[in-house]
Amino acid sequence: MPAEVSSASPSSPALTERQEARRRRILHASAQLASRGGFDAVQMREVAESSQVALGTLYRYFPSKVHLLVATMQAQLEHMHGTLRKKPPQGATAAERVAETLMRAFRALQREPHLADAMVRALTFADRSVSPEVDQVSRQTTMIILDAMGLEDPTPQQLSAVRVIEHTWHSALITWLSGRASIAQVKIDIETVCRLIDLTAPEEPARRR
Known part of the structure; x- marks a missing residue:
């Protein structure tokens, strides 16, 4: 981290190869600036200059800094997901694998505290206009958790557990970044x-005697 690769929102029109390359440059510039100085260091004019795009073009991709930083978080999670797939968690149970996965993701963010703080602040500031980008962050986190669980067709109860786990993970990031929780906590x-996860696992049918 910072990662350089991300894709457009599934609901947005497909980008051309050139547009996708431009978007990647913008997200990379955003991550680089945030990693150096946090939320306040990400200025749209500087992002435009660093990514070699016109300021007006940058605003067509991302209407505000909050839009940009939430999209940056999705890109970072996507990069983490790829890394995790190359070296899957080794826990004996689904719960252990998910915990290991989320702590690995947490430690990746821990190595870039200014970037983590900028992205989490953007999520906190996001209003309804940023819903598509926030939804992408949520979907990416859900995919990471489901992959660790080894589930392709989760039950509604399991999806509910995943949502609670996701909320707790994001809350843990906030409390750690604010100095109110240690890594151990x-x-x-x-x-x-x-x-x-164990509590929501479907019960196996009783064996006939």
Whole structure:
């Protein structure tokens, strides 16, 4: 991290190869600036200059800094997901694998505290206009958790557990970034909430005697 690759929202028109390359440059510039100085360091004019696009073009891709930084978080999670797939978690149970996965993702963010703070602040500031980008962050986090669980067709109860785990993970990021929680406490909270996975696992049918 910072990652350089991201794709457009599924609901947006397909980008040409040139447009996608331009979008990647913008997201990379955003991540680089944020990693150096956090939320305040990401200025749209500087992003435009660093990514070699016109300021007006930048605003057509991302109407505000909040839009840009939430999209940057989605790109970072996508990059993490690819890394995690190359080296899957080794836990014996789904709960252990998800906890291991989320702590690995957390530690990746821990290595870039200014970037993590900028992205989380953007999520906090996001209003309804940023819903598509926020939804992408949520979908990416859900995919990471489901991959760790090894599930392709989760039940409604399992999806509910995944949402609670996702909320806890994001909350843990906020409390750690604000200095109100240690890494050890974050690990305990993540491991605790991941036990919901075991509680929502479908029961196996009773064997006939």
